Amino acid sequence: MKHNFGAGPCILPQEVFKQASEAVINFNDTGLSILEISHRSKEFEAVVFETESLIRDLLSVPSNYSILFLQGGARQQFAMVPMNLTREGERMAYLDTGSWASNAIKEARNIGDVEVVASGKDNNYTSIPKTYHIPNDAAFFHYTSNNTIFGTELFDVPNSPIPVVCDMSSDILSRKIDVSQYGLIYAGAQKNIGPAGLTIVIVNNDLLGNTGRTLPAIFDYQSHIKAKSMYNTPPVFSIYVAMLNLRWLRLKGGIEEIERENIAKARKLYEEIDRNPLFKGPADLEDRSRMNVAFTMEDPSLESEFLALATERDLVALKGHRSVGGFRASLYNALPLSSVHLLVDVMQEFEEKVKK
Template identity: 75%
Template sequence: MKHNFGAGPCILPQEVFKEASQAVIDFNNSGLSILEISHRSKAFEAVIEEAESLVRDLLAVPNGYSILFLQGGASQQFAMVPMNLLPQTGKAAYLDSGTWASKALKEAQKFGTVQVVASSKEANYTYIPKEYDVPTDASYFHYTSNNTIYGTELFETPKSSIPLVCDMSSDILSRKINVADFGLIYAGAQKNMGPAGVTLVIVKDDLLGKTGRDIPAIFDYRKHIEAGSLYNTPAVFAIYVSLLNLRWLKAKGGIEEIERENIIKARTLYDEIDRNPLFKGAAQAEDRSRMNVTFVMNNPELEKTFLALTEERGMIGLKGHRSVGGFRASIYNALTITSINALVDLMQEFAEKNA
């Protein structure tokens, strides 16, 4: 048995893989593969409409917000957000809490003034900055809710009198949020929603069209809204697999149930890290992510040996990012408690042999 702790693309439920593989051969008994059906066909329109409906249902998206399935990943959104929300003479506020937050603010600087309200870069992003003021004269405040590399997560929505923009690429659909608190949410699908290739955007309609900027059509949210995410050929297969995963999530009991499971999984692993004399957490305890658990060994010389043992036991993707080192267990929605328990058992076994 393989235990996939990889940071992305994500683990998906086995039943999703099975249904998707059947659709590659014959989609809905049409005699055609999902890979070859027209994105203008009624069959695919039904897919994208159901996917949108499930996102709206699972996240309780209120009226006045549009849901888009785009391409280019979060990296494209780093540019599309300021293009669409930052007036040419205005400014935006950004929280610098990790690599992806830093990349987002650097892209925004190409379109206008950016005020970095706080940063934890000096501590290698091991915590979420908390003491800062959001400027009231900015067009929006951008932050990243979960930092996959460093294993930190922001659970409380920042208080702001200006529109909030959030990159939720690695914790979307993993816990409850109040979409009405945000002006725009974006998320690459490949952590919790589906396979790589599609990006979810949830945007408040009345924020758009106010920059005074001539936006190329392919980067204009309004064009994609008007076309129902079909302005250009969409990522058909990625959207379909995301639909299957959204169905799976709803059948499980929705966001409330998956959040309950995610809390248990994270607590189980962090408890072992804190108890085990060989390991220690990399992120500050109060900001520990439920999605990406980062940890190191008190004796770094043992890390290669432990990593080799995890791979021997079928545990994939546990090597930490090069900027942090150590280990990173990405425990997204579809990873079961069985995999967590297997890792915990191995940590205990390793400690007994290397005490």
């Protein structure tokens, strides 16, 4: 058995793989594969309806919010958000906490004026800025809740006088949130939701239709709301697998139970990083991510040897992002606590090996 610590695409439950593989051959006894089923069929319409209902239920999404199933990943949302939420000449406020936040800022600047209220760049994004002012005359305030590369996470919604927009791609469905505190949430699916190809947008309807802009219909949230996410052919298989994964999450006990498990996984691994003299975690203690545990070695020359041992023990995808090096253990929802225990055992085994 491989223990997948990859940062994305995500690990999924084994039962989801099994159900999805069966649907590839014969979807719901239709005699057709889920890969060829019409997105206009009543069978797939039922999938979309259930997927939306599961998200609405698991996250307690208010009735005045729409849930959209789009494509283009979070990168497309970097442009769609400012296009749909700002008037010409209206500025936007952004918090820079890492590579993805920085990319969002760059894209937004192609649409309008951006004020970066604070940035963690000077400390290599090892902590999340705490002191900053959000202007009350900007259209919205944007932040990224979890930073996969640097291993930091923002757990509390910033106190903002303007609508809050959050890129929640890598920690959505991992912990409780109050959707009503946000104007818009977007998330690429390939972390905790399902396979790549699907992007979820949850948006307060009151924010839409106020820009005075004429947008290409494909980039207009209202087009997708009106068409019930069927404005163009949706990513059918990705939505279906997301539905299976959401069913699995509900059967586990929902967000409350998965948050408890995620806390236990992160605590176990961070305790070993702090205890083991060979390893260290660069992120500030209060900002440590539960989803992506970034760590390095006190002696970088030992990194390849440790990675080889981990690979030998079937621990895969632990290598850190190319921009920061070291290691990264992604602890997404479907990763069991037993995989974290095995990683800790290997860290301790390597410690004993180095001592000899």
